[in-house]
Every structure is written in C-alpha cells, then in structure tokens.
Amino acid sequence: xxxxxxxxxxxxxxxxxxxxxxxxxxxxxxxxxxxxxxxxxxxxxxxxxxxxxxxxxxxxxxxxxxxxxxxxxxxxxxxxxxxxxxxxxxxxxxxxxxxxxxxxxxxxxxxxxx
Amino acid sequence: xxxxxxxxxxxxxxxxxxxxxxxxxxxxxxxxxxxxxxxxxxxxxxxxxxxxxxxxxxxxxxxxxxxxxxxxxxxxxxxxxxxxxxxxxxxxxxxxxxxxxxxxxxxxxxxxxxx
Numbered sequence: 531x532x533x534x535x536x537x538x539x540x541x542x543x544x545x546x547x548x549x550x551x552x553x554x555x556x557x558x559x560x561x562x563x564x565x566x567x568x569x570x571x572x573x574x575x576x577x578x579x580x581x582x583x584x585x586x587x588x589x590x591x592x593x594x595x596x597x598x599x600x601x602x603x604x605x606x607x608x609x610x611x612x613x614x615x616x617x618x619x620x621x622x623x624x625x626x627x628x629x630x631x632x633x634x635x636x637x638x639x640x641x642x643x644x
Numbered sequence: 645x646x647x648x649x650x651x652x653x654x655x656x657x658x659x660x661x662x663x664x665x666x667x668x669x670x671x672x673x674x675x676x677x678x679x680x681x682x683x684x685x686x687x688x689x690x691x692x693x694x695x696x697x698x699x700x701x702x703x704x705x706x707x708x709x710x711x712x713x714x715x716x717x718x719x720x721x722x723x724x725x726x727x728x729x730x731x732x733x734x735x736x737x738x739x740x741x742x743x744x745x746x747x748x749x750x751x752x753x754x755x756x757x758x759x
Contacts, residue, residue: 534687572648573688573733573749620687629676629737629747635687 532556534636536621542642545611551639553604553621559634561627562604564596565620567638573620579604580627611643647671648736650750658758663721665753667734670715674736678747679708679719682731691732692719695739721755729757 534555543549555562564576576590579598593615595607604621618640622633649668657663667677675696680688694701694708694717701708707720721728734750 570751572751575747629739632690635689637685637687
C-alpha cells in the first residue's frame with residue numbers, strides 16, 4: 531500500500547450505532563488530519579494531530595472522537611451521530627504542519643447516518 | 645460567512661482551449677493560496693500554490709494569478725485536456741501564523757473538458 535488509505539470507503543449507520551473510521555499513511559509523515567466535506571459545503575478541518583498529539587479541535591461535537599495511536603494511524607470514533615453528520619470524511623497527512631508541506635489526502639469514507 | 649468563494653459550481657470547456665477557474669477571498673490576512681484537484685472516489689491532490697509576494701506562478705500547463713487588491717486569484721489551464729476534468733478547490737491561509745491547519749477551502753468548481 532502506498533500513500534494514504536482509508537477504510538471503510540462507504541459506511542451506513544443508524545443514530546444509535548458506534549463505528550470507527552480508519553486512516554493509515556505510508557509516507558513517513560508526522561502530522562495527520564481529519565476533514566469533513568458535507569454536500570454543497572467547503573472542506574472543513576476537524577482535527578489535527580502532530581507527533582501523535584492533538585493540536586487542533588475545531589469545535590467538533592463530542593460525538594466525534596479522534597485517536598492517533600502512532601504516527602501512521604488515525605481513527606475517528608463515531609457514536610450517536612445525527613443525520614446531518616452524513617458527509618465525506620477525508621484523512622490527510624503531511625511532513626510537518628507548515629503550509630509549504632503538501633498535505634496528501636486519502637480517498638475518503640462516505641458516511642450516511644440514517 | 646465564507647472567506648473563500650468559488651462562485652462557479654461548474655465550468656465546461658472544449659479540449660485544447662484555455663480553462664479559467666476563479667476564486668475570491670475576503671480575509672486580508674491570507675497570504676498563501678493553493679489549488680487542489682479532486683477526481684471522483686479519490687482524495688484531493690495538491691496542484692499549485694502561490695505566495696502573496698508574487699502575482700503569478702507557473703507549472704507546465706497550469707498558471708495561477710493573484711490580484712491582491714481585488715482579493716482574487718485564478719487558475720489557468722492551457723491547453724485543456726480530457727484528464728483535467730475534475731473538481732478544483734481553492735484554499736487560502738496565512739503563512740506567517742496559520743500553518744497548514746489554517747487552510748480555508750472554497751466549495752470547488754467542477755471542470756468538464758469536452759472533446
């Protein structure tokens with residue numbers, strides 16, 4: 531595997547379910563990100579991890595819980611979601627957090643909350 | 645209120661012609677701008693960037709122009725090729741303090757290259 535991979539690619543869940551999204555980067559990067567893209571809205575940054583520590587949390591509801599066990603893996607744990615949380619969730623990684631360091635994106639997980 | 649605006653949701657251009665994608669921003673703090681390209685079922689990929697100390701940056705068929713006084717940037721693709729059909733996102737940040745965390749994205753423009 532190369533680049534940034536995300537699993538699952540599609541997920542349908544009920545509002546009472548608990549699920550997790552997984553991201554893995556094979557680029558040796560030390561920063562990882564979760565983004566949300568809702569229909570007809572811009573890409574929104576949710577969380578940033580640098581050297582496995584969370585450094586940004588953009589007022590994301592607590593029903594989204596990130597976890598970064600090591601520099602290659604990033605999870606987004608989901609519980610008691612709402613239908614408006616249906617969106618494309620994208621993971622990205624970069625070597626350092628400077629804007630000059632390109633962010634590499636995964637293909638995303640298309641989440642539908644019923 | 646959206647700080648980065650891409651007012652054209654879609655754009656159709658004939659193969660071989662020039663494609664011009666536009667982006668406007670409202671935050672005067674922004675001093676670094678990026679364009680990303682996204683194919684269906686794939687993540688966005690970085691295309692080209694420009695710092696506010698320049699007004700033009702060129703990379704092969706892709707050129708980004710920045711007009712700071714108008715708070716406007718544009719991406720020119722010439723000649724346009726079928727493989728350029730994708731969604732293009734404009735993003736902005738302030739290099740001096742924002743870092744990559746501070747990327748603000750537009751909604752994207754779907755470019756369709758017609759044969």
